Amino acid sequence: AMPTSGDASGALPHPHVVLLPSAGMGHLVPFSRLAVSLSSPGHGCGVSVATVLPTVSSAESAHLDALFGACPAVRRLDFHLAPFDASEFPGADPFFLRFEAMRRSAPLLGPLLAGAGALALVTDIALASVVIPVARDLRLPCYVLFTASAAMLSLCVHFPAYLDANAGGPVGDVGIPGVYRVPKASIPQALHHPEHLFTQQFVANGRELAKADGLLVNSFDAFEPEAIAALRNGSVAAGFPPVFSVGPLAPVSFSASEPPENQADYMRWLEAQPARSVVYVSFGSRKAISKDQLRELAVGLEASGHRFLWVVKSTVVDRDDEAELSELLGEGFLERVQGRGMVTKGWVEQEEVLKQESIGLFISHCGWNSVTEAAANGLPVLAWPRFGDQRVNAGVVARSGLGVWEERWSWEGEEGTVSGHNIAEKVKTVMADKTVRNKAVSVQDAAAEAVADGGTSYRSLAQFVQRCRDLS
Numbered sequence: 001a002m003p004t005s006g007d008a009s010g011a012l013p014h015p016h017v018v019l020l021p022s023a024g025m026g027h028l029v030p031f032s033r034l035a036v037s038l039s040s041p042g043h044g045c046g047v048s049v050a051t052v053l054p055t056v057s058s059a060e061s062a063h064l065d066a067l068f069g070a071c072p073a074v075r076r077l078d079f080h081l082a083p084f085d086a087s088e089f090p091g092a093d094p095f096f097l098r099f100e101a102m103r104r105s106a107p108l109l110g111p112l113l114a115g116a117g118a119l120a121l122v123t124d125i126a127l128a129s130v131v132i133p134v135a136r137d138l139r140l141p142c143y144v145l146f147t148a149s150a151a152m153l154s155l156c157v158h159f160p161a162y163l164d165a166n167a168g169g170p171v172g173d174v175g176i177p178g179v180y181r182v183p184k185a186s187i188p189q190a191l192h193h194p195e196h197l198f199t200q201q202f203v204a205n206g207r208e209l210a211k212a213d214g215l216l217v218n219s220f221d222a223f224e225p226e227a228i229a230a231l232r233n234g235s236v237a238a239g240f241p242p243v244f245s246v247g248p249l250a251p252v253s254f255s256a257s258e259p260p261e262n263q264a265d266y267m268r269w270l271e272a273q274p275a276r277s278v279v280y281v282s283f284g285s286r287k288a289i290s291k292d293q294l295r296e297l298a299v300g301l302e303a304s305g306h307r308f309l310w311v312v313k314s315t316v317v318d319r320d321d322e323a324e325l326s327e328l329l330g331e332g333f334l335e336r337v338q339g340r341g342m343v344t345k346g347w348v349e350q351e352e353v354l355k356q357e358s359i360g361l362f363i364s365h366c367g368w369n370s371v372t373e374a375a376a377n378g379l380p381v382l383a384w385p386r387f388g389d390q391r392v393n394a395g396v397v398a399r400s401g402l403g404v405w406e407e408r409w410s411w412e413g414e415e416g417t418v419s420g421h422n423i424a425e426k427v428k429t430v431m432a433d434k435t436v437r438n439k440a441v442s443v444q445d446a447a448a449e450a451v452a453d454g455g456t457s458y459r460s461l462a463q464f465v466q467r468c469r470d471l472s
């Protein structure tokens, strides 16, 4: 029996590709975009998405419901995890714990994939080192979707070799062969600690990647020319498998069918604002900002004099978010900015927000999905990376001209907060700078060209599908 939901009675188109995302919206979003794209008539694959319930955050569960509701061609495959005792990792990030629970359950994937009749598997990078051997035993072609930048992929591939050569010394600047030097300050915090759960997973995954049948990356050749070329020509690692740069993956809009009267308040407000007048502020779905920094950000946005839409996140997992906005942002703030600033603690439809004419600047943590969405919309980014891969991604933003990065601004684990005054000055400068805007529009043009018929990303995805057909 096929353990699928949805229209389990109909035959699946050939080849049947199973997608295996890990945890967190940053991983789920590109997977659902890939699922929809592969199942579209243009590519014609049968697609299943392996899901673990319950999800860590409610954003993920809402996203999955919307995906399976709106796209019956994409099927759900329930992945039941083995019992996992999280007390082994006191204080660990809940998303990393889910990665670990999934990694330890990898042996259970064998029967699941065989029963589902999978002809190819696309696993998340966070699970790669344990899933690739399972697929090999099944003689199932196994690809890895890398959910961050190609620059980060090149770091992931090179980092184990760097550690081996470094013989236990502290991690410094990392020169990636054929790419560029990633300064020590931009290396994800966890990678400075060899015993960290993330580091152990990251190094294990990096070592195993060469054994994948190929890598998919949500980036495009013109956006990250150095990293993509170096991965392909063997500079980063000799004999590395094919790299399919398929980005920016097209967003899947689930809300398009909503009647206008159901439109959220912030969307109605955005539609009423002048072109390019609003600063959109979001630090993604994964991390909270300290209370002191939230207050300074409030001061900065108020003092900038610009309109703004600010998505405030004060806890790591959305289900825990109980704090009151007025209490977080300081006495009287919401009253003073009324009409000029919108602040929300809820989930916003970022894709819809970024499409609005009224948005002029995106203050972003540079989660890779946010970066690719800004690129697709030609929206200038003021990069404020906070953690993990975000400084590496901010480097791509600055190099490509998609935006500017104030490198001295704080990073999780560093002392100090950025003052409201500095934030206000930077926002004013960037909002007034026409060349920043023009460069972002050139990135948008290049992105559109990459995904159009015959473009680099279009051809890369078609080649990937062709391989799945040929190998199966």
Ligand code: UDP
Pocket: 024, 025, 026, 027, 029, 282, 283, 284, 285, 286, 287, 311, 346, 347, 348, 349, 350, 351, 366, 367, 368, 369, 370, 371, 373
């Ligand atoms: N997102 C959204 N609404 C929110 C917060 C995030 O739609 O309120 C989406 C965003 O558009 C992106 C994803 O969630 O597609 C977050 O991924 P990203 O890589 O940008 O950052 P992460 O949340 O993983 O740090």
Ligand code: UDP
Pocket: 023, 024, 026, 027, 095, 125, 126, 127, 146, 147, 148, 149, 152, 156, 201, 202, 203, 205, 206, 286, 367, 368, 388, 389
């Ligand atoms: N990553 C990686 N190797 C791993 C796990 C993650 O290269 O073993 C990448 C992943 O693509 C992500 C980044 O490192 O973009 C940071 O990881 P995390 O899962 O925290 O990403 P987030 O949830 O913030 O998007």
